[in-house]
Amino acid sequence: MTDNSTYPQAETIEQLRQNLATVRARIDQACVQAGRDPQEVRLLPVSKTHPADYLRLAYAAGCRMLGENKVQEAYQKWQELDDLADLEWSVIGHLQTNKAKYVARFASEFHALDSLRLAQTLNQRLELENRTLDVLVQINTSGEESKYGIDPEQAHELIAQLGQFQRLRVRGLMTLALNSPDQEAVRRCFIMLRELRDSLQASAPEGMQLSELSMGMSGDFELAIAEGATIVRIGQAIFGAREQPDSFYWPK
Numbered sequence: 207m208t209d210n211s212t213y214p215q216a217e218t219i220e221q222l223r224q225n226l227a228t229v230r231a232r233i234d235q236a237c238v239q240a241g242r243d244p245q246e247v248r249l250l251p252v253s254k255t256h257p258a259d260y261l262r263l264a265y266a267a268g269c270r271m272l273g274e275n276k277v278q279e280a281y282q283k284w285q286e287l288d289d290l291a292d293l294e295w296s297v298i299g300h301l302q303t304n305k306a307k308y309v310a311r312f313a314s315e316f317h318a319l320d321s322l323r324l325a326q327t328l329n330q331r332l333e334l335e336n337r338t339l340d341v342l343v344q345i346n347t348s349g350e351e352s353k354y355g356i357d358p359e360q361a362h363e364l365i366a367q368l369g370q371f372q373r374l375r376v377r378g379l380m381t382l383a384l385n386s387p388d389q390e391a392v393r394r395c396f397i398m399l400r401e402l403r404d405s406l407q408a409s410a411p412e413g414m415q416l417s418e419l420s421m422g423m424s425g426d427f428e429l430a431i432a433e434g435a436t437i438v439r440i441g442q443a444i445f446g447a448r449e450q451p452d453s454f455y456w457p458k
């Protein structure tokens with residue numbers, strides 16, 4: 207796994223500002239190297255495990271959207287921070303269908319759509335809330351059983367069915383790459399997501415723009431940008447190393 211000791215804890219607004227600027231500069235640099243426009247890549251700060259009070263510092267440092275992988279943790283923080291009216295939430299981790307109601311209530315974005323049943327339930331719940339939700343379909347590009355997401359071969363069928371859900375705005379695909387020091391193996395995951403998106407684009411339901419590729423984290427975002435990422439999900443390089451073991455990324 208990535209050497210977490212290289213990420214010092216950010217404890218002040220100033221440190222957070224600095225880390226955000228440093229990560230942003232690395233994103234821009236990776237874009238330039240790839241011949242891409244830096245404006246094509248959005249930085250999504252991932253705030254999981256950090257308490258709501260601390261996230262007020264992130265807000266003060268300029269964050270207006272935060273990513274969380276566990277819906278109940280995110281929901282609680284949303285409630286605690288409801289005075290920050292323009293702070294939006296992106297749920298990026300696996301969601302059980304029986305918790306879809308929480309996402310429908312508060313999230314702006316959901317990166318881990320992985321079944322028709324979940325899409326149906328989210329759509330119903332969003333109707334009740336009179337809200338819409340930007341969604342990305344999570345693809346398992348690494349072939350690891352521990353990872354969530356659908357197999358690439360199932361993507362065409364799922365995407366074809368998502369057009370019927372009026373409350374879901376399907377924006378693209380998301381993946382977690384192989385967690386490995388083998389850069390070429392990691393790169394293959396990112397390439398697979400981009401190529402899959404390109405082939406889905408051709409057959410997607412009318413009006414559906416699969417423009418987003420959510421891929422890349424603290425340890426691999428430059429590689430992801432080289433392969434076409436439009437959203438990078440970054441926690442530790444902004445907030446500092448987390449104590450949690452790797453299993454925390456892929457909750458059972």
Ligand SMILES: *Cc1c(COP(=O)(O)O)cnc(C)c1O
Binds near residue numbers: 275382
């Ligand atoms: C935690 C997490 C990230 C961010 O990982 P960092 O190593 O903190 O950058 C990205 N995506 C998902 C789904 C996560 O759970």
